[in-house]
Amino acid sequence: MKPTRLVFILLAISCISYSSYGQLYLDNGILFNEHRTNSDLGLDVKAKTSWQPRIGWMFRIAKSNSNIKLGIELEYFTRSFEREFESVSNDIYFTGLSTNLIGAYTVADRFHVNTGVKFAFYSSRFDLDGESKKVADVFNSFDWGILIGGGYSPLKFMTIGARVNFWFLPMIEYRTVGDYGEFSDLKKDVYTTSFECFLRFSILNDKE
Amino acid sequence: MRDFILFISMLFLISCGKSFDSDIADPLLPGYTESGNNDAGARINNRPWMAQRTGDFYGVNYSGDIFISFFPDENYTTIKFYSGRFVDDQEYQDRVSVIFQIEGALTDLSDIRSLEGREYKLDGSETVAGLKFYDTLFSDSLDARSIKGSLFIRKCKFSSEERMVFAGTFGFDAYTEDSILYQVHSGRFDYSISDDNLRTVVE
Numbered sequence: 001m002k003p004t005r006l007v008f009i010l011l012a013i014s015c016i017s018y019s020s021y022g023q024l025y026l027d028n029g030i031l032f033n034e035h036r037t038n039s040d041l042g043l044d045v046k047a048k049t050s051w052q053p054r055i056g057w058m059f060r061i062a063k064s065n066s067n068i069k070l071g072i073e074l075e076y077f078t079r080s081f082e083r084e085f086e087s088v089s090n091d092i093y094f095t096g097l098s099t100n101l102i103g104a105y106t107v108a109d110r111f112h113v114n115t116g117v118k119f120a121f122y123s124s125r126f127d128l129d130g131e132s133k134k135v136a137d138v139f140n141s142f143d144w145g146i147l148i149g150g151g152y153s154p155l156k157f158m159t160i161g162a163r164v165n166f167w168f169l170p171m172i173e174y175r176t177v178g179d180y181g182e183f184s185d186l187k188k189d190v191y192t193t194s195f196e197c198f199l200r201f202s203i204l205n206d207k208e
Numbered sequence: 209m210r211d212f213i214l215f216i217s218m219l220f221l222i223s224c225g226k227s228f229d230s231d232i233a234d235p236l237l238p239g240y241t242e243s244g245n246n247d248a249g250a251r252i253n254n255r256p257w258m259a260q261r262t263g264d265f266y267g268v269n270y271s272g273d274i275f276i277s278f279f280p281d282e283n284y285t286t287i288k289f290y291s292g293r294f295v296d297d298q299e300y301q302d303r304v305s306v307i308f309q310i311e312g313a314l315t316d317l318s319d320i321r322s323l324e325g326r327e328y329k330l331d332g333s334e335t336v337a338g339l340k341f342y343d344t345l346f347s348d349s350l351d352a353r354s355i356k357g358s359l360f361i362r363k364c365k366f367s368s369e370e371r372m373v374f375a376g377t378f379g380f381d382a383y384t385e386d387s388i389l390y391q392v393h394s395g396r397f398d399y400s401i402s403d404d405n406l407r408t409v410v411e
Contacts, residue, residue, distance in 0.1 A: 041233060090235055128235050136229045136239020176233045177240055179393040180358045180379035 027054035027161075029198030033079050039189040041172075043081040043092070050078045052196055058104065067107075073100040077120070079171070079192065088129050094139075094171065096122025100147060113150040118165060120144065138174040143167050143192070151200065159200035167192040228260060234394065236295050242363040244373040244400030248274070248289040250306065251393045252339070257304060259292030261399070270345055271303070274374070274399045276320070278313050278408045279348055285314040286348050289397060305343035306392060307350060308359055308378070309336045315408060317372050320401070324364040330357035330380040337380045339390055346409050352382035352390045367400060374401045 031052040035045035056073035060066045079094040102116030124139040125132060149163030170188035178184060228247050231239035236256040237249035246261035259272040271291040278285045287308040293300050311334050314320055328335040337357060338350030357380025365373045378395035399405070 085235055088236065126230060126235075128230060133235075134229045135232055135235075136241050138232045138239070172232065174232050175240070177231075177377050177394045177396050178379065179391075180356075181360050181377035181395060182358070182379075183377070 022057055022059040024203045025056050025058065025159075025200050026203060027052075027056065027073075027075070027198040027200045029054060029196045031077060032195045034193045034195070035079070035081070036191045036193070037189050039172075039187050041189065042083045042085065043190065044083055045081055045190065048080060050080075052077055052198070054198070056100075056102075058102075067105055069104045069106075069112075071100075071102045071104060071114075071116075073102065074098070075100065077122075077194075079122075081190075089127075090129075091127040093125040093127070094122045095125075096120050096143075102147065110153045111150070112153075114147075114163075115149075116147050118143075118145045118147055118167070120167075138172055140169060140171055140173060143169045143171070145192075149196075157202045159202070160197075161200055162197045163195070165192075165194045165196070167194070228258070231396075237394070238396065238398070240375070240377060240396040241398045242365070242373055242375045243398065244367060244371070244375075245398045246400055247272075248292065248306070248395070248397035248399070250378070250395035251391075252294070252304065253389075253391055254393075256295040257292055257306075258295055259289040259306070259397075274397070274401060274405055275345065276314055276401070276406045277346065277348070278315050278406075279411070280313075280408065281411055282348070283313070284309045284311050286310075287314075288343075290345065291343055303342055305340040306378075306395070307338050307340055307348075309338075309348070309350075311335065315406060317366070317401070317403065317406070320372060320374060320406075321364045321366070323361040326361045328359040328361075330354040330359055330378075335359070337378065337392070338382050339392065348409070350382075352384045352388070354380035354382040354392075356381045357392070363398075371400050371402050374399050 029052040031050050032047050034047045037045050054073050054075035056071055058069045058071035060069050075098045077096055081092045083090045098118050098120035100116050100118045102114050104112050104114035106112045120143045126135040145165055145167035147163050147165045151159040151161030153159045171190040173188050175186055176184040228238040231237045238247045249258040261273045262269050273290055275288045275290055289306045291303045291305055294302050330337040332355055337354040339352040341351050359378040361376045363373055363375040367373050375398040379393045382390045
């Protein structure tokens with residue numbers, strides 16, 4: 001499915017949700033990215049924190065007092081790696097947007113848990129000794145995963161939440177040229193798991 | 209005066225090397241591509257070496273370009289990455305050509321097209337590779353000759369009626385007459401070639 005078509009469908013769902021029992025919210029989060037690597041690239045993949053803003057719609061299904069809600073979100077994220085290569089500094093940056101389709105269940109007054117799927121598109125930048133350079137085509141631009149999380153609402157318009165995101169696709173796929181010109185097998189590298197905590201502000205409340 | 213400044217500016221721009229698409233595993237070398245990026249790279253005794261077509265003020269600069277020359281008297285064809293430089297050599301002092309001598313005639317693009325998928329063993333029996341320091345354009349002599357290695361011709365694809373993407377990988381060990389070993393490892397090239405890159409050299 002083309003990204004533009006996906007965005008259009010998601011926007012349509014959002015409009016339907018708002019016209020029923022929808023709620024708009026803004027999340028201000030801190031993201032901890034944990035990357036797993038198994039290659040010899042020498043990337044420094046230790047966990048880093050970054051800011052993660054998010055906007056979302058959530059709506060009840062079936063009846064207005066249901067404990068189940070569905071939602072759609074759009075969030076911004078960054079990831080980055082560093083390495084020293086023969087005394088030359090090398091930084092790789094990724095910037096992307098993720099669309100989340102989520103389901104939430106209210107387990108008790110003010111408490112909810114949620115789960116969902118995430119689809120992300122991202123771009124990459126490759127800096128060598130401070131100079132931005134193109135790199136032969138090795139970076140992926142799409143990732144998808146699932147999320148599990150929950151939240152507590154001390155106030156009607158505010159929620160404190162946390163999530164774990166499990167991403168499934170490698171960020172880098174490459175072959176190396178061996179000493180005598182032979183190709184290595186395709187190497188798939190750098191998988192991401194992220195943990196986030198956020199502060200949510202509900203802007204428009206339910207119609208109920 | 210304005211023309212003089214413009215001329216100096218253009219010379220400065222020409223003297224600067226073009227950027228290249230880095231290899232993720234070895235960012236000091238161009239990555240292996242098949243899109244006619246007009247560059248070649250390798251590790252020569254672990255120093256990053258590259259050749260790159262640049263063009264100069266008049267559109268002609270042979271350094272860094274590829275030349276495929278048929279020598280009828282010897283009945284071999286040389287594929288030469290002419291006068292490349294070491295990436296860590298800011299003064300561009302050390303110029304080296306990487307050369308392959310292949311048996312038979314390669315005189316037009318259709319001959320080159322037939323090479324796709326071939327692997328040449330660079331053991332010096334039928335096909336030899338080597339280095340030439342401070343090379344001249346039509347020389348076919350080698351300062352160091354290979355005793356081991358391979359040349360893989362991976363892509364020979366017409367991008368238009370007159371141009372072809374010519375890409376591959378290579379690596380070899382070569383000795384000089386003084387038994388100095390040169391290890392040319394992890395080589396790769398990707399050029400857009402035309403008939404201008406092919407010639408027959410009659411000595």
